[in-house]
Amino acid sequence: MLYRFLADLAALLHLAFILFVVLGGLLVLRWRWLAWIHLPCAIWGALIEIGQWICPLTYVENAFLRRAGMAGYDQGFIAHHLFGLIYPQGLTRGMEVAIAVVVTVINTAVYRKVFHG
Numbered sequence: 001m002l003y004r005f006l007a008d009l010a011a012l013l014h015l016a017f018i019l020f021v022v023l024g025g026l027l028v029l030r031w032r033w034l035a036w037i038h039l040p041c042a043i044w045g046a047l048i049e050i051g052q053w054i055c056p057l058t059y060v061e062n063a064f065l066r067r068a069g070m071a072g073y074d075q076g077f078i079a080h081h082l083f084g085l086i087y088p089q090g091l092t093r094g095m096e097v098a099i100a101v102v103v104t105v106i107n108t109a110v111y112r113k114v115f116h117g
Helices: 001-028 034-051 056-067 078-084 094-114
Strands: none
Touching: 001 034, 001 056, 001 094, 034 094
């Protein structure tokens, strides 16, 4: 039961991190000091997508799932939890690059506004 709770907590933290990567720049418009936290997170998120890496939080979640006696999953967090909602046929390489580009464009526009008025 504890490990299932920890797996769910890891999944929620993972989702929160993804939302922060995508939308955190909007928080920077209000609280500029968050740029020191958000910018490295946004870069990491884009690199994960571009490099087709699996985020370390996926490994943490899988470890807890397996300790709870459940099956983990092979693909990354987004593929496992969100593709069914967002991409019913699965994620293509082009979609991964598009996600990275959208995250980069949004955050570049926000940071341009923050630092250049």
